[in-house]
Amino acid sequence: MPRQLMSRSVNSRARVIVARLILQASCCALVMGCATTQGAAADPVARAPNAVPIDAPILETLALCPGLTVANAPMADADRRLTEYAAFAALNGVTLLRAPIAAAANPCLSSGFGPRNGRPHRGVDYHAARGAPILAAGAGEVRELTARDDFGLMVLIDHGAGVFTRYAHLDAVADGLAIGQPVDLGQPIGAMGSSGAGVRAVHLHFEVLTGDYETPKRSFGLDAVDIFVLPAPNA
Numbered sequence: 374m375p376r377q378l379m380s381r382s383v384n385s386r387a388r389v390i391v392a393r394l395i396l397q398a399s400c401c402a403l404v405m406g407c408a409t410t411q412g413a414a415a416d417p418v419a420r421a422p423n424a425v426p427i428d429a430p431i432l433e434t435l436a437l438c439p440g441l442t443v444a445n446a447p448m449a450d451a452d453r454r455l456t457e458y459a460a461f462a463a464l465n466g467v468t469l470l471r472a473p474i475a476a477a478a479n480p481c482l483s484s485g486f487g488p489r490n491g492r493p494h495r496g497v498d499y500h501a502a503r504g505a506p507i508l509a510a511g512a513g514e515v516r517e518l519t520a521r522d523d524f525g526l527m528v529l530i531d532h533g534a535g536v537f538t539r540y541a542h543l544d545a546v547a548d549g550l551a552i553g554q555p556v557d558l559g560q561p562i563g564a565m566g567s568s569g570a571g572v573r574a575v576h577l578h579f580e581v582l583t584g585d586y587e588t589p590k591r592s593f594g595l596d597a598v599d600i601f602v603l604p605a606p607n608a
């Protein structure tokens with residue numbers, strides 16, 4: 374069944390868009406499940422980090438957002454499409470979506486990874502309409518779900534093998550999403566928004582992190598990785 378989003382701070386028009394996109398994304402997730410389980414619902418292979426949902430509609434191309442100067446932009450062609458983009462990346466044997474947003478929402482890259490305005494930008498930013506479904510970049514387990522001043526409503530997923538992903542400035546999280554919950558690659562986990570102090574633009578701040586979580590700093594003690602320099606899973 375399609376997941377419904379919590380309605381807080383989502384206006385009625387956005388809610389309609391969310392419902393439509395979540396429906397599409399959930400269909401994708403179902404297709405992915407079929408592609409990886411092949412009739413064996415309890416098959417642990419379905420949760421393997423390397424299970425690439427080959428039948429799933431994925432974002433085939435990614436472009437820099439129009440009308441913006443994109444900081445730390447990867448190489449792009451005259452139409453602003455990234456020339457080295459591939460939908461999936463691999464880190465420590467974990468397969469990740471590079472742009473974990475429903476393809477139907479037509480996301481674009483609004484900021485790359487690296488120093489920006491004199492400060493490190495430890496992730497990449499994607500823009501789409503408010504309410505665009507945000508997907509789990511890989512299979513794993515929800516490790517953090519919290520609202521902070523800086524990151525707004527945010528989710529951290531633990532993918533195992535010392536690999537984590539953070540999703541920040543969400544408008545809402547998927548109904549029932551909770552710390553400790555297992556998630557599949559491509560599963561809708563929330564909606565794009567602009568939560569967080571001083572955040573004006575609707576965007577997803579997406580981080581790929583690696584290292585030891587069990588330090589006093591937790592996810593903030595992890596090392597940030599530029600997802601656009603990671604190889605494809607079978608490269």
Ligand SMILES: [Zn+2]
Nearest residue numbers: 496497498578
């Ligand atoms: Zn960012």
